[in-house]
Amino acid sequence: MRRKTAPKPSRGCAELDAASELDPAPITAAGCQECLELGVDTWTNLRLCVACGHVGCCDSSQYRHATGHYESSQHPVMRSFEPGETWRWCFVHNRIG
Numbered sequence: 279m280r281r282k283t284a285p286k287p288s289r290g291c292a293e294l295d296a297a298s299e300l301d302p303a304p305i306t307a308a309g310c311q312e313c314l315e316l317g318v319d320t321w322t323n324l325r326l327c328v329a330c331g332h333v334g335c336c337d338s339s340q341y342r343h344a345t346g347h348y349e350s351s352q353h354p355v356m357r358s359f360e361p362g363e364t365w366r367w368c369f370v371h372n373r374i375g
């Protein structure tokens with residue numbers, strides 16, 4: 279078997295593979311976009327959509343806007359927006375990459 283020329287081994291998740299090179303600037307660096315619009319700041323942790331730069335709150339937060347963004351936009355991959363965290367999450371496969 280020949281090896282493919284891709285530098286990274288396949289992880290079985292096309293979304294995470296495709297997102298590995300995406301690193302958009304956050305639209306609302308101050309916090310969750312929808313929470314800011316609601317005038318609340320009750321989020322627990324923040325997530326950044328790597329497709330468009332949307333910032334949303336995690337599933338431990340009151341409103342779960344990161345998941346809401348996925349459901350409305352179908353953007354499949356987000357990454358942690360917390361300092362020092364670089365993991366990414368595929369909503370399609372519910373896995374970290």
Ligand SMILES: [Zn+2]
Nearest residue numbers: 291293368371
């Ligand atoms: Zn996936």
Ligand SMILES: [Zn+2]
Nearest residue numbers: 310313335343
């Ligand atoms: Zn929110």
Ligand SMILES: [Zn+2]
Nearest residue numbers: 327330332353
């Ligand atoms: Zn998005």
